[in-house]
Amino acid sequence: MIERKGYKILIVDDEIEYQRVLSLIFSDLGYNVASCSNGLEAMEHLGDNFVDLVVTDIKMPVMDGLQLIKNIMGKNYSLDIIVLTAFGSIESAIDSIKLGAKDYFVKSNDLNELVMKVDRLAKIRRLERKSYVLLDNQNKTELFIESRNEEYLKLLEMCKRAAETGISILLYGESGVGKEVIANYIHRLSKRKEEPFVPINCQAFPEGVIESELFGHEKGAFTGAVDTRIGKFEQANLGTLFLDEIGDLPLQTQGKLLRAIESRRIERIGSNKSIDLDTRFISATNKDLSVEIRKGDFREDLLYRINTLTLEIPPLRERREDIPALIEFFTKKTATEQKKKIDKIDEGVQEYLLNYNYPGNIRELKNIIERMITLSKDGVVTVSDMLMPISSIEKKENEVKTLKRARENFENMFIMKALTRNNGNVTKTAGELEISTRQLWNKINQYKINLETMNKNS
Numbered sequence: 001m002i003e004r005k006g007y008k009i010l011i012v013d014d015e016i017e018y019q020r021v022l023s024l025i026f027s028d029l030g031y032n033v034a035s036c037s038n039g040l041e042a043m044e045h046l047g048d049n050f051v052d053l054v055v056t057d058i059k060m061p062v063m064d065g066l067q068l069i070k071n072i073m074g075k076n077y078s079l080d081i082i083v084l085t086a087f088g089s090i091e092s093a094i095d096s097i098k099l100g101a102k103d104y105f106v107k108s109n110d111l112n113e114l115v116m117k118v119d120r121l122a123k124i125r126r127l128e129r130k131s132y133v134l135l136d137n138q139n140k141t142e143l144f145i146e147s148r149n150e151e152y153l154k155l156l157e158m159c160k161r162a163a164e165t166g167i168s169i170l171l172y173g174e175s176g177v178g179k180e181v182i183a184n185y186i187h188r189l190s191k192r193k194e195e196p197f198v199p200i201n202c203q204a205f206p207e208g209v210i211e212s213e214l215f216g217h218e219k220g221a222f223t224g225a226v227d228t229r230i231g232k233f234e235q236a237n238l239g240t241l242f243l244d245e246i247g248d249l250p251l252q253t254q255g256k257l258l259r260a261i262e263s264r265r266i267e268r269i270g271s272n273k274s275i276d277l278d279t280r281f282i283s284a285t286n287k288d289l290s291v292e293i294r295k296g297d298f299r300e301d302l303l304y305r306i307n308t309l310t311l312e313i314p315p316l317r318e319r320r321e322d323i324p325a326l327i328e329f330f331t332k333k334t335a336t337e338q339k340k341k342i343d344k345i346d347e348g349v350q351e352y353l354l355n356y357n358y359p360g361n362i363r364e365l366k367n368i369i370e371r372m373i374t375l376s377k378d379g380v381v382t383v384s385d386m387l388m389p390i391s392s393i394e395k396k397e398n399e400v401k402t403l404k405r406a407r408e409n410f411e412n413m414f415i416m417k418a419l420t421r422n423n424g425n426v427t428k429t430a431g432e433l434e435i436s437t438r439q440l441w442n443k444i445n446q447y448k449i450n451l452e453t454m455n456k457n458s
Contacts, residue, residue, distance in 0.1 A: 004030035006238055006278055007122045008049075011035040012042045012056035012068065013084065018107070022055065025111060026118065032276070039063025043071055050275040051077075052125055053118065055105075057084045058092050066092065069099045076219055078228055080121045082114070144178075144329050145185050148420070149319035150450050155182070158311055163189035168261075168306050170246075171284040173313035176363030179284035180244060182313060187240040192280055195239030200232045203245035211253055212269055215260075221270025233266050233277060240280045246306065247287035247298060258302045281306060316361045320354075321416055321450070326362065327353055330369040343379035349386060354413040412447045415440070424451045 009031050013019040019035050027033045034049070036042045040063045042054065054072065058065035069081055081101040085093040086108070093104035102121060105114045147153050162169055163186045171179045180199055187197040205213050216231030232241060243249075249257065260266045261281060265274045283306045292298035316323065327350075335342045349372065358364050368386060375385040415433070422428045430440040444451065 004119075004122060006032065006276070007053070007125070008032040008034070008051050008276075009053045009055060009118065010042060010045060010049075010051045012037070012039065012054060012060070012065070014038055014057065014060045021111075022114075025115065029115070031118075031122075039065065039068030039071070042068055046072070046075070046077060046079075046273075048273055050273045051079050053080045053082065053121055055082045055084060055114075055118070058089060058096065059086075066096060066099065069096055069101055073100045076228065080125070082117055082121070144181065144326065146322070146325055147319065148321040148325075148450070149314070151314050152319050152322065155311060155313065156185075158309075159186050160189055162186060162309050162311075164191075166190075166280055167308040168281045168283070170303075170307035170310045171282065171313060172310060173284070173286060174315050174361055175286050176361035177313045177315055178362050179313060180242060182311070183240070183242040183244075183282040183284065186282060187242075187280075190240070190280065192239050196236055197240050197242065198232050198236035199242040199244055201244045203248040207250045207253070210250065211256065214253070214257070215266050216268040218268050218270035221268070225270065228268075231266070231268065233260065233279065234275060236279045237277050238279070240282060243281065243283040243306075245285060246283040247285035247289055247292055251297070251299065254299045254302050258299060258305060261302075261305050283307075316358045316365065320413065321420070323354055323365070324417055324420055326365055327369065330366050331373065334370050334373045338373055340373060340376065341379050342373065342376065342381060345381040346383060348383040349381055351410070351413075352383065352386065354417070355409050408447075411443070412449075415443055415447065416449055419444075419449065419451070426451070 009026055011019055011022045011026075011033065012035070013022070014037050016037070019037070023033050023035050034045060034051075036045055038060045039056070042056065043063070045051075046054075054068075056065045056068055063071075065083055069083075072079070072081065081096070083093050083096040083101045083104040084107055085104055086106070090106075093101075093106075096104060103117050105117060145156065147156065159182060169183075169186065171182055173179050183199070184197050187193060200213060202210060212225075212229065212231065214231050214233055216229050216234055217225050219225060219228045243257075260277070264277050264279075266277060267274055289298050289303050293300045293303065316326075331342060331345070353365070353368070360367070371387055372381050372385040375387065376382075415429075418429045418432055419426075422432065426440055426444070427437055430437045433440065443449075
């Protein structure tokens with residue numbers, strides 16, 4: 001199926017009736033269509049508007065089709081051209097191909113042939129855009145959407161409901177909790193799932209670069225702009241744009257972002273041509289934006305635009321029952337990527353990973369596992385392979401100040417692991433632990449272990 005929405009065609013023909021027929025046909029098919037009567041009008045239109053395809057007659061007053069093609073090529077406009085010609089003017093059509101036109105159509109032929117040519121170019125352009133996005137973002141996002149934590153399961157349910165709509169969503173959470181994973185999850189559940197998911201970290205670029213990353217730029221727009229660049233907004237057209245760490249966006253760029261969201265139009269840097277957009281916005285931050293507004297570092301009107309729905313992602317330390325599954329996921333993934341076989345992980349490693357507080361959340365857990373798999377030998381992972389910084393170990397030791405607390409931490413995780421193995425079956429787990437079911441129930445209540453989520457996801 002050809003997705004025609006958002007693809008813009010400019011029809012140029014001095015035969016007004018033929019111009020109207022083509023405009024009607026392509027508009028009815030779902031294309032965005034504009035029309036002009038000669039090459040000069042067409043160049044004026046192209047100076048102010050973004051166009052994907054020009055369909056132009058050759059013989060026209062004021063400026064003919066061949067001169068129009070020369071002018072388009074001289075301006076380095078990123079568009080395709082199909083030439084309309086009469087049966088006896090095939091040589092002119094061939095000349096137009098040499099100048100840079102992609103195809104030609106004889107006016108006396110069946111118009112379905114022209115529709116097929118336009119559909120083919122539209123499909124190629126969309127595939128090129130998707131390929132660009134895939135290459136640009138390859139392997140940046142990993143999806144692991146499993147949980148035994150009640151609050152996280154509630155979050156996932158809200159994501160499912162929100163995905164069905166087109167509302168703007170703001171994700172709150174500490175660094176490393178998986179905000180991009182949640183944003184991608186929402187995208188994959190939405191009607192836009194076949195279109196690009198385009199993330200950008202607003203914190204990763206200096207003030208002079210972030211606008212070019214977002215809006216793109218024309219060749220020669222500034223020193224170093226040797227080529228035209230398509231920005232994240234254009235890459236995400238018809239799909240989802242994920243603005244990570246939006247709280248770190250410079251104030252000037254916040255104003256331009258607000259205008260783009262409100263008008264659904266952008267202009268590349270160095271261009272005055274407007275580009276229409278149909279994009280879903282998901283933003284994320286680890287800052288309290290209400291505090292940033294009071295400090296004068298964030299626009300209040302922008303906050304209203306991006307947080308139709310606000311979702312808060314819990315840190316990893318508040319969903320410890322998910323740590324065993326995350327360890328297994330990242331261990332298998334990393335071992336596969338590094339082409340290493342892991343036969344054994346020492347008990348000391350497991351104990352540390354299960355009890356560590358993870359100030360860096362899931363990202364830190366992932367980095368620890370990648371490091372220990374890299375340094376492992378002969379299929380065995382030892383404590384020394386973890387190379388945990390001394391400051392992290394000291395911090396953990398300071399958190400557990402009493403022997404009683406240390407025992408409770410270990411007992412909690414030990415029981416949780418056993419219950420997870422047995423899918424929440426209390427009787428089976430009690431037998432395995434060699435304690436009574438009553439004793440186990442007391443421990444479950446003491447540590448507030450959620451059996452319902454274990455049964456639900458078993």
